[in-house]
Amino acid sequence: MARFDGKTALVTGAGSGIGEAVAKLLAADGARVVVADIDMTGANRVVEEITSAGGSAAAFEQNTADPAANEAVVDFAKREFGALHLAVNNAGIGGPLAHTGEYPIDGWQRVIDINLNGVFYGLRYELPAIVEAGGGAVVNIASILGTNGTAGSPAYVAAKHGVVGLTKTAAIEYSSQGVRVNSVGPGYIETPLLTKALDQDQMQGLVGLHPIGRLGRAEEVATLVAFLLSDEASFITGSYHLVDGAYAAQ
Numbered sequence: 001m002a003r004f005d006g007k008t009a010l011v012t013g014a015g016s017g018i019g020e021a022v023a024k025l026l027a028a029d030g031a032r033v034v035v036a037d038i039d040m041t042g043a044n045r046v047v048e049e050i051t052s053a054g055g056s057a058a059a060f061e062q063n064t065a066d067p068a069a070n071e072a073v074v075d076f077a078k079r080e081f082g083a084l085h086l087a088v089n090n091a092g093i094g095g096p097l098a099h100t101g102e103y104p105i106d107g108w109q110r111v112i113d114i115n116l117n118g119v120f121y122g123l124r125y126e127l128p129a130i131v132e133a134g135g136g137a138v139v140n141i142a143s144i145l146g147t148n149g150t151a152g153s154p155a156y157v158a159a160k161h162g163v164v165g166l167t168k169t170a171a172i173e174y175s176s177q178g179v180r181v182n183s184v185g186p187g188y189i190e191t192p193l194l195t196k197a198l199d200q201d202q203m204q205g206l207v208g209l210h211p212i213g214r215l216g217r218a219e220e221v222a223t224l225v226a227f228l229l230s231d232e233a234s235f236i237t238g239s240y241h242l243v244d245g246a247y248a249a250q
């Protein structure tokens with residue numbers, strides 16, 4: 001028996017990068033997966049790849065910055081697959097790069113809307129559904145920048161610190177109702193979020209921040225997320241888990 005047999009999982013931002021790797025791993029381990037994304041081309045491709053590998057998945061168009069879309073995707077999961085047991089709030093953007101005193105106000109609002117408000121809206125509708133299903137687990141994708149700062153990304157850093165705090169609070173509130181909530185802090189991971197925004201020299205600069213000597217792979221984050229969602233992690237809740245090639249150890 002696979003570890004997520006009989007479970008339904010919702011993964012936001014699952015049409016690319018870390019979310020895609022998580023969706024594929026959960027499906028390979030038996031979960032029925034709602035592949036939610038604002039970009040349906042990515043979401044449909046991931047569903048097609050999961051189903052042709054023998055898994056079960058359905059795509060849903062969702063802008064996580066829109067509260068109604070968060071309610072709609074949870075309703076879709078229940079309608080399509082009967083209940084919601086697992087959720088991964090992963091959708092996120094990098095946002096503009098500028099120092100705080102020059103940071104574009106609209107860029108700040110966009111990053112906070114997607115990277116922080118989107119996680120709250122997700123929890124707002126996922127938690128009652130998971131309680132209704134008899135319990136389960138949530139992982140919120142933060143970042144090493146959920147506890148560290150960095151020059152040039154004030155909105156991203158503030159949002160990710162917020163995600164870590166929100167995770168702790170939800171865990172305290174929902175542990176007694178059978179829902180575990182954890183956050184994950186990846187180091188820099190080679191996904192389109194980086195490769196579309198940075199040139200080769202900038203990517204090389206990021207490699208130098210990781211004592212392990214390379215960037216991470218989306219699959220290496222997915223392994224940790226799946227563990228935290230599984231029953232093997234039954235006493236782990238309210239905590240923040242790094243997967244960062246020793247970035248934050250320095």
Ligand SMILES: NC(=O)c1ccc[n+]([C@@H]2O[C@H](COP(=O)([O-])OP(=O)(O)OC[C@H]3O[C@@H](n4cnc5c(N)ncnc54)[C@H](O)[C@@H]3O)[C@@H](O)[C@H]2O)c1
Binds near residue numbers: 037062187188
């Ligand atoms: N790549 C990294 O170095 C890194 C490091 C730490 C944390 N993270 C976090 O991991 C998460 C995933 O990032 P990734 O690297 O896989 O990026 P990615 O760009 O490869 O994938 C992000 C996905 O989210 C979707 N998305 C963007 N805005 C959305 C919205 N408003 N509503 C719904 N979907 C939306 C995109 O369409 C895309 O499919 C993000 O929260 C990011 O902050 C990434």
